[in-house]
Amino acid sequence: MFVVRRGRDSLESIETVEFTPNINPIEKKIISLLIRRSMYPREIAKALNIEQQKIYYHIRKMEKMGIVEVEHVSRKDILTKFYRLRAPSFLLRVGEFEPVNNITFLSKKKREFLKPFVENGRINTKIVLGSPDPHGALSARARDGYYASDLTMFLGSFSSFPPKPCVVLDTEIKNLEQNMIIVGGPIVNRIAEKVNNRLPIFFKNKAIYSKLTKNFYKSDNCGIVIKTKNPFNRKKYIMVVAGIRSQGTRAAILAFLQRFDELCKGNEKNKKVYAHVVQGVDKDADGVIDFVDIIE
DSSP: OEEEEEOSSSEEEEEOEEEOSOOOHHHHHHHHHHTTSOBOHHHHHHHHTOOHHHHHHHHHHHHHHTSEEEEEEEOSSSOEEEEEESSSOEEEOOSOOOOOOGGGGSOHHHHHHHTTTEETTEEOSEEEEOOSSSBTTTTBOOOOTTTHHHHHHHHHTTOSSOOOOOEEETTTOOOOSSOEEEESOTTTOHHHHHHGGGSSEEEETTEEEETTTOOEEOOTTEEEEEEEEETTEEEEEEEEEEESSHHHHHHHHHHHHHOHHHHTSOBTTBTTOEEEEEEEEOTTOSSSOOEEEEOO
């Protein structure tokens, strides 16, 4: 068993042994001695000034609890067992365990935003990419697929279990009544096209239009990040991560890596609506978007 904590830049773990609260003061003193080095019962009794038979009783009890174990046996004069602590740390459990979820390291607001796409340490969604082959009314080819790898890695960082296959092309997906993360706009992703007009911020006439602020956004570097109920099944959710063009989709995905705190807040006009417009910026002028602003 291991206890895991969040360090400054990584997760840290330590092997631990769990025990329940029925440990008494003598056993606590024995633990404090064995922290330093292994000892045999007679030696412990002398150090604590306690009757040797009592020490044997507590040592046997602690051995059954898994707190101590025999390190080695000496056979010089008489058979002598040296005991050591079984682990470098111990967990005193007074409650019941709950399902493990790496998301517990996040704030409640962030956990709610990612739910139900990542829940109980498992990825619980299909990530729908536009097909790279010509398809749709305009025979468009999606160029967003390789940007989506950053998004899948981001989601995977909150998964405690090996993920099942979750990426599917828009031309392959059959069941639209499930949780879906839709990557790419309506021109290159036919599932985005199906849900587009039902979104609080959507694509209109080669631009992004917000029903919330009545604003149009026309830059190719603009994208949207929206979480809402699935219009095909109101018990499920969709998240649309898309841009006017592929660079706008890149900006929307980059927002997860750089501006996740802000994504988890509601729109400025309605805090209950998870809908944002983002704009990518090429700060180092190398032709690649490397920074993102949230402009709504």
